[in-house]
Amino acid sequence: MNVRSQVSMVFHLDKCIGCHTCSIACKNIWTDRKGTDYMWWNNVETKPGTGFPTQWEDQDKYKGGWEKKNGSINLKSTDKKRIALNIFHNPHMPSMDDYYEPWTYDYQNLFTAKEGPDQPTAVPISKVTGEQINVESGPNWDDDLGGSPIYAANDPNLDGLSEDQKAQLQAIERLVFFYFPRICNHCLNPACVASCPSGALYKRGEDGIVLIDQKKCRAWRSCVSACPYKKTYFNWFTGKSEKCILCFPRVETGQAPACFHSCVGRIRYLGVLLYDADRIEEVCNLPDEELIEGHRSLILDPNDPEVIKAAKRNGIPDAVVDSAQQSPIYKFVIDWRIALPPHIEYRTMPMLYYVPPMSPVMSVRNEDTIEHVSDNLFHDIDEARIPMKFLANLFGGGHEAKVVYALRKQKAIRWYRRALTVGDVTMETAKQMLNEADCTVDEAEAIYRLTSLCTFEERFVIPPSHREEAIEMSQDPHERRQSTGFGFLAGPRRGL
Amino acid sequence: MIGIGNTLSGSRRVERRRSVQQVGVFAIIAAFPLAARGQETAAYFKQNCYSCHTIGGGRLVGPDLKDVTSRKDRDWIVRFILNPQAMIDRGDPYATRILGEARGVVMPPVAGLSRDRANQILDMIEAESAFEKSQFEGVKFSDRPFTAADVDRGHALFTGRAKFKNSGPPCMSCHTVRGLTLLGGGRLGVDLTKVSERIGGRKPLSAWLVSPATVTMQPVFAKHPLEAEEILPLVAYFEHSAKQAGDDDSVAPLTFFLVGLAGMVLMLGLFDVVWKNRFRGVRRPLVAGGEMRTSV
Numbered sequence: 001m002n003v004r005s006q007v008s009m010v011f012h013l014d015k016c017i018g019c020h021t022c023s024i025a026c027k028n029i030w031t032d033r034k035g036t037d038y039m040w041w042n043n044v045e046t047k048p049g050t051g052f053p054t055q056w057e058d059q060d061k062y063k064g065g066w067e068k069k070n071g072s073i074n075l076k077s078t079d080k081k082r083i084a085l086n087i088f089h090n091p092h093m094p095s096m097d098d099y100y101e102p103w104t105y106d107y108q109n110l111f112t113a114k115e116g117p118d119q120p121t122a123v124p125i126s127k128v129t130g131e132q133i134n135v136e137s138g139p140n141w142d143d144d145l146g147g148s149p150i151y152a153a154n155d156p157n158l159d160g161l162s163e164d165q166k167a168q169l170q171a172i173e174r175l176v177f178f179y180f181p182r183i184c185n186h187c188l189n190p191a192c193v194a195s196c197p198s199g200a201l202y203k204r205g206e207d208g209i210v211l212i213d214q215k216k217c218r219a220w221r222s223c224v225s226a227c228p229y230k231k232t233y234f235n236w237f238t239g240k241s242e243k244c245i246l247c248f249p250r251v252e253t254g255q256a257p258a259c260f261h262s263c264v265g266r267i268r269y270l271g272v273l274l275y276d277a278d279r280i281e282e283v284c285n286l287p288d289e290e291l292i293e294g295h296r297s298l299i300l301d302p303n304d305p306e307v308i309k310a311a312k313r314n315g316i317p318d319a320v321v322d323s324a325q326q327s328p329i330y331k332f333v334i335d336w337r338i339a340l341p342p343h344i345e346y347r348t349m350p351m352l353y354y355v356p357p358m359s360p361v362m363s364v365r366n367e368d369t370i371e372h373v374s375d376n377l378f379h380d381i382d383e384a385r386i387p388m389k390f391l392a393n394l395f396g397g398g399h400e401a402k403v404v405y406a407l408r409k410q411k412a413i414r415w416y417r418r419a420l421t422v423g424d425v426t427m428e429t430a431k432q433m434l435n436e437a438d439c440t441v442d443e444a445e446a447i448y449r450l451t452s453l454c455t456f457e458e459r460f461v462i463p464p465s466h467r468e469e470a471i472e473m474s475q476d477p478h479e480r481r482q483s484t485g486f487g488f489l490a491g492p493r494r495g496l
Numbered sequence: 497m498i499g500i501g502n503t504l505s506g507s508r509r510v511e512r513r514r515s516v517q518q519v520g521v522f523a524i525i526a527a528f529p530l531a532a533r534g535q536e537t538a539a540y541f542k543q544n545c546y547s548c549h550t551i552g553g554g555r556l557v558g559p560d561l562k563d564v565t566s567r568k569d570r571d572w573i574v575r576f577i578l579n580p581q582a583m584i585d586r587g588d589p590y591a592t593r594i595l596g597e598a599r600g601v602v603m604p605p606v607a608g609l610s611r612d613r614a615n616q617i618l619d620m621i622e623a624e625s626a627f628e629k630s631q632f633e634g635v636k637f638s639d640r641p642f643t644a645a646d647v648d649r650g651h652a653l654f655t656g657r658a659k660f661k662n663s664g665p666p667c668m669s670c671h672t673v674r675g676l677t678l679l680g681g682g683r684l685g686v687d688l689t690k691v692s693e694r695i696g697g698r699k700p701l702s703a704w705l706v707s708p709a710t711v712t713m714q715p716v717f718a719k720h721p722l723e724a725e726e727i728l729p730l731v732a733y734f735e736h737s738a739k740q741a742g743d744d745d746s747v748a749p750l751t752f753f754l755v756g757l758a759g760m761v762l763m764l765g766l767f768d769v770v771w772k773n774r775f776r777g778v779r780r781p782l783v784a785g786g787e788m789r790t791s792v
Contacts, residue, residue, distance in 0.1 A: 054779035061778055091774035098778050137779055154782055225775075 002278040003300060003311040005320050006188070006208035006351050007251060007463065008271060008329045009260075010339045011181055012451060013357040014410065015267040018179035020044050020140065022259035022268075026183075029247070029258050035237025037102030037127050040139050041244035042259045044181040048155040048169060048390065049142040051180070053098040056230040057156040057343065063092040064228030065191050065346030066284065073284050073347055075195055077225040083197060092225040100137040102127040145177050152177070157393040165387045176385040178357040180394075181267070183259060184231040184244035185342070185350030186210050188275065188298065189284050192243070195226035200241075206470050207272075207463065208351065209246045217241055228346040252467055256460040266454065271327030271461040272320055273351070274300045274311060284347050291344045291397050298349070299334055302327070315469075323463035328450055329353070336439075336447055338406040340395040356395050356406050358414075359384035377415070377433050381407045405438070412437035413444045413451075537616045538631075543718065544606045545617070546632060547704045551624045553634030556700035557601055559594060563625045565618055574614045579605065599696060604710050637702045637724065642732035650733025653726055655681075664720035667730070670712075673737045679752055685712070689741045692734040701731050 026042040045051040059065055059076060066073040077092045105122035113120030126133040142151035148170065158166055168174060186203075190210050193201040200216035201223055203209070212223070212232070217240040223232040224241060232243040247257035255261065260268040275298045283294040300307045302324035311321050324330065332339035332353060339353035361380055376382065381404065391407075392400040412433040419430035434444055450458060468477040548558040564573065568590060576583050576591060580603040583591040595602065624630040652658035654673065656666030667688070672681035674689045695701045705727045708717050722730070 050779075050782070054782060058778070061775060063775070085770070089771070091771045093775060095775075095777050097780055136783075150783055150785075 001276050001300070001307070001310045003274050003307060003314050003316060004208065004277045005206065005311075005316050005324065005463065006273050006275055007186070007246065008208075008273045008327075008333075009183075009186075009352040010269040010329050010332045010355065011352065012267040012269070012355040013178055013180065014355060015265040015451070016044070016179040016181060016357070017265045018044055018046065018144070019264050021262050021264050022181055023139075025258040025262035026244075030245070031242075033235075033237075035235040036233070036242065038096070038099045038139075039233040039235070039242060041231070041233075041242075042181065042183045043139055044143075044179055045140070046143050046145060046152075046177050047180045047394070048148075048152040048158065048177065049145070050151045050154055050156075051142075051182075052139050053094045053230050054137070054151075055154065055156055056228075059228055059346070062094065062228070062230065063225060064230065065226075065343075065348055066189070068285065068347070071285075075191055075226055076228075077191075078195055078222055083222070090221055090225055093221060094224070094230065096128070097137070100139060100141070101133060101135075103133055103135055106132075145175060148175075155390075157390050159393060160398070161387055161389050165389070168385070169387070169390075174385055176359060178386070180354075181259075182229065182231070182342075183352065184210060184246070185229060185348070185352040186246060188277075188280050188349035188351060189347065191226040191228060191346070191348050192223035192232050195222040196220070197222060204248075204470075207248075207251070207465060209248050209251075210243070211245055211248070212241055212243055214238070214240050214242075228343065228348060229350075251462055252465040254462050254464070256456075256462065260460060266459060269328040269332065269450075269454075269459050271329040272302075272324040272463045273327060273329055273333070274302050274307060274316070274321070274324050276300055280349065284349065288345055288397050289399050291347070292340065292399075292402050295341055295344060295349055296334060296337075299330070301334075302330065317464070317466050317469065319466070320463045323461055326461045328454075328458060328461060331446070331450065336409065336443060337402075338409050338447070340402055340406060342395060344397040354395055355410070356391050356403050357386075358407060358410055359386045377429070377436070378408055378411060381411055408437040409439050409447070412439055413447050416441070416444045417448055534620070537613075537620045540608075540613070541617055541620065541632065543707055544609075544709055544714070546635075547707050547709045548603070548700070549632075550634040550703075551621060551630040551632040553630075553632070554699075555597075555696075556634070556703045557598060557695050558603060559597065561621050561625075562630070565622055565625075570615075570618060573618060574611060577603070577606065577614055577617075578609060578611065581605070599694065601694065606709070607711060607714060634699075635703055635706055635724075637699070638728060639698070642728075642735065646729045646732035647736045648729075650729035650731070650736070653730055654733055660720065660726055661723050662720040664717055664722060673734075674741050675737070679755060688734060688737070690738050692731065692738050698731055698735065701734060702727050705730060 022042045023040055023044055027040065030036075030041060031039040040052060043052050051057065056062060056064075063077040065076055067076045068074075078086070078090075103124045103126050106125050107122045110120050110122055123132050124135050125131065141147065145152050153166070153170065158169075161169075169176070186209055188208070190201070190203060193203060193210060197220050198216050198218040200213045200218070202211060202213065204211060219234070219239045219241070221234050221241060223243075224230075224234055227243075232241050234241050247255075247259075250257055250261075256268075256270055260270055279298055283291075283298055286294040302308070302321055308321055312318075329339075332355065339355050341350045341353055344350070359380065381388075384407075388400045388404060391403045392398055396403045412430070415425050415433050416430040419425045419427045431441070434441065439447075468481075471477050471480050545561075548556050549561045550556060552560065552562040554560050572590070576588075580591070584595055584602060624632060649658065653660065654667045654671075655676070656668055660666070668676070668681035670682040670685035671688045672683065673687070674680070692698070692701050695704055705722050707721060708714060
């Protein structure tokens with residue numbers, strides 16, 4: 001057992017209101033620099049929709065992630081032979097057009113326009129050419145199903161749905177969508193790290209945050225094509241690739257990352273998980289249908305004395321183990337099993353989990369009354385407007401069982417709380433539902449609490465980062481303490 | 497140079513001393529650098545001047561230098577050899593005349609030449625002119641008529657199929673001759689198609705090849721000189737090529753351009769095949785397809 005610690009995340013999609021506050025918080029802190037205009041380390045997509053960059057989930061086109069071939073997993077985008085052939089040209093690079101051409105507005109025109117019959121307007125100006133452009137695309141161009149006959153209809157997750165189901169999704173008055181906020185998943189088996197010819201990408205030992213060394217990056221952009229979630233971006237100005245850094249300067253000082261902190265719907269949870277690094281390869285090679293269970297099996301019980309002993313042996317500080325024991329992520333993923341990894345079939349083992357969203361409540365019209373109850377208590381999951389296959393493609397690796405389990409449990413808890421507070425459902429029915437959804441009353445209360453009434457400290461259990469111990473590997477921490485803060489980004493040094 | 501100057505002034509001071517013994521001893525020591533200087537000047541002349549000039553051997557590319565100091569005053573000559581092009585540009589009548597005699601071949605600037613060095617050379621030319629038969633009368637080459645085998649061997653040497661004995665680089669790496677191959681030779685040096693006419697025939701061309709004196713070629717061939725049995729076939733080849741080319745003076749860059757264009761088209765086609773599964777963009781085709789569907 002090779003115990004490591006990983007700062008992991010849960011996004012509760014049932015709570016996301018699609019306000020994009022997270023994206024703006026991130027943009028204002030990290031990607032308002034020159035050359036980063038088009039980067040959205042955090043973005044919020046509407047599902048069904050094609051996302052950002054357009055149709056990023058279609059790996060036949062983008063060639064991201066891993067594929068199982070000849071008994072082991074290989075990068076889809078490159079290998080040792082192909083990298084020699086493609087050394088001057090990466091053939092799987094998304095173009096600017098698949099992101100969007102960044103633009104601003106000619107605000108000056110509002111003041112300097114000649115007097116005319118109409119109000120002057122601020123026309124869009126391309127930030128690339130400096131000339132007026134007709135804006136064709138943006139980071140959330142298909143937000144709230146905008147342009148749905150083109151975008152929503154071409155969501156790669158619609159694969160495997162019947163024509164009838166697809167038509168239903170588009171039907172007027174039955175339209176349905178949910179939001180899908182995305183940041184870097186800080187994967188356990190990151191394709192971006194594996195693909196980098198310069199060795200510029202690395203997964204931090206102490207907390208598993210995946211970073212790009214800006215001094216080592218040589219602009220190969222292999223990470224851009226290898227990341228199946230398209231969460232590494234190339235900065236044309238610095239000539240280096242960049243990605244979400246999970247606001248590590250904030251995490252190291254005990255603050256939640258900016259997108260977590262600013263989240264209006266409080267959908268985001270952050271905490272430490274302990275995992276067994278020795279078994280990653282074995283799990284990555286499992287058949288598709290066993291991936292989610294395999295992924296879960298990597299995560300170790302932080303209360304198990306064996307695990308604690310092994311963690312100590314690996315130099316994980318006691319405070320981090322304590323933090324792992326409080327981790328809300330462990331509860332969502334392991335205890336309650338309602339949080340699922342996105343697109344586990346890419347085999348990168350993402351460490352950001354999603355609680356799948358409930359569809360609108362289904363009702364049945366009986367003469368003049370509208371009934372929300374039917375004999376089948378879980379009917380609005382089985383007949384949900386969002387077909388289960390669609391959610392399964394996103395969160396279940398194509399298999400519905402895990403998604404259905406998570407949704408049934410959520411539904412059961414809603415009805416349990418309804419029996420308690422509204423009283424139009426009998427407690428007997430509620431308990432029967434809990435029972436059917438594999439949930440106890442205590443668990444239901446705990447889930448309800450962490451979902452609805454969670455405080456800041458309950459959502460974000462940030463481990464002490466013990467930077468002084470991480471520094472010890474390369475530098476004397478006392479010397480570092482005395483010399484840091486003087487100079488610029490890198491300390492002054494003798495020589496050129 | 498500084499070293500020589502010091503020895504000279506030292507020897508003069510020594511000569512003033514009247515001690516007979518000392519004079520004898522020091523005269524030997526002093527004579528040594530004087531002799532060394534003479535040898536050095538001769539070597540310099542051989543290296544830099546001899547490929548175009550003889551002393552009493554007749555005209556090569558440049559004029560025969562026998563009694564040159566009596567034809568024109570020393571000061572003018574020194575100024576000319578220090579910067580020939582400047583004198584011509586200034587329209588000096590004598591310089592223009594000798595340019596005409598050399599069929600327009602301008603004397604190249606000589607590496608390492610200084611006013612002192614020029615005077616030393618002129619001293620030496622004066623001395624050599626006095627002899628009936630100067631050591632710089634010119635290299636003797638066989639004047640047997642060229643055969644087809646000579647031309648073939650010259651072609652081989654030019655293209656590098658046959659190697660130079662002293663491992664000099666083949667001519668083709670910098671020069672071209674019309675009709676050589678499809679793409680011709682190098683374009684770094686001048687086109688050598690008509691070189692034998694330009695330089696003035698077999699004798700000057702042969703002399704020139706003994707130690708090529710241009711700024712670019714000298715450093716290369718000083719260490720790897722051509723042998724007499726290599727010069728002959730090369731000259732044969734150059735004469736042959738000049739005859740072949742006839743009166744047409746134009747270089748034909750069109751072939752080069754067309755071959756390049758065809759190569760480019762071929763390579764682009766090859767790239768397209770090799771990378772036929774490359775990423776070609778998603779959003780634009782998607783939107784174009786979508787619009788078609790909605791309009792139907």
